[in-house]
Amino acid sequence: MSKEADGGLSALPIASTLHTIPARRLILHPKEWSEFVPIVCSGWAMSSIALPDGRRQVISFLLPGDIVSVGSLLAPLSGHTVEAITEVTYRKFKRQEIKDLLFARSDLLERLFTLWNEAKARADQLALDLGRRRADERIARLILRLSEKVAKRSLVRTQTFDFPLRQRHIADATGLTPVHVSKILGELQRAGMIEISGRSLTILNASELQRVADWR
Template identity: 30%
Template structure:
């Protein structure tokens, strides 16, 4: 088995299906067109048509919608192993933008590549649709957070979700994870001002729950943070392979 068998995407999809050698080979072919992107410049912009999807191999990306007044709402953050723009490729037009937060490496995937892969390996297609459904579940959870959770619980829930997602691809643990996000990223994602984000992070740190400093999230009291956020990871659906 090749080193691709331990890639972030393989680790992620393996939470849904025990991948065969044939399926790993198809995934490997989807990674043939490798590209690099600089931080801060959109790789896909809102309203763009006929664009490719991307499989993120290294780095972090934010997906966002730009408002008429120039403000933006971050929809989600993508980490290694995530697809970027999968829905937009199938719908022909991107309804939001993707911006690398740090320099990234990604594989470019055309619609024809996906359709061929789906036809050749139906179980792999099911795993990719599982990943897309999981992404949708996270967006729903984010909507609940912005609408119904107070700022402390909203922040705690977000940091725990990112920790769970990163743990799935071996980039995080219950002790913490590296995180390149700024307070402005957090503000745009959580519907808070940057000043409020600073205040909330200070409160969580002073409560002995979590510290976010110098690009590192450190869980000081993981169980306490879970209680504060009322965090139930069931919507992330990553307890083990569902298909054999």
């Protein structure tokens, strides 16, 4: 996989409009099927699905370069809510223009297939994690995955990175309650594996954290 998470789509010669949205606001409504496809340019967002009673599950966190819903590029796909976590800027592309371009350049189409399969593989792994791993494992894995995702963008791997998630975001990503997330994060910090302060996270003991996460 390349270092550009969108497969280079954002660098293509297609018309787009730039938008800015404050934290906590919706970027995509679950019922919406617009003619536009957004790509995140700055900030963090999350894609989730929800039950009528408010329970919800985060499917993926979106960082700069991520296409909001890869699957929606070529065929309708709805039900996902996309919400800004920090302030987010994003670019809206016309779906039809992307589609035309993709079909004109089979190399890009192949890249899209790969991106699509990666998204599916992540969804399957998420199901495995939620069905078969315990709270500390899930949280440690989330931290390590986000650490890798951030590292891929900054091109350097640092122990400390920007971490704007609230504990309720972590809870909705791991199928836990915010209270329990707080307890586990406290344990991980007291054990000297990580440190969270301000809006950034430091991995202090990577190998121990990986052991807890049952990594790879």
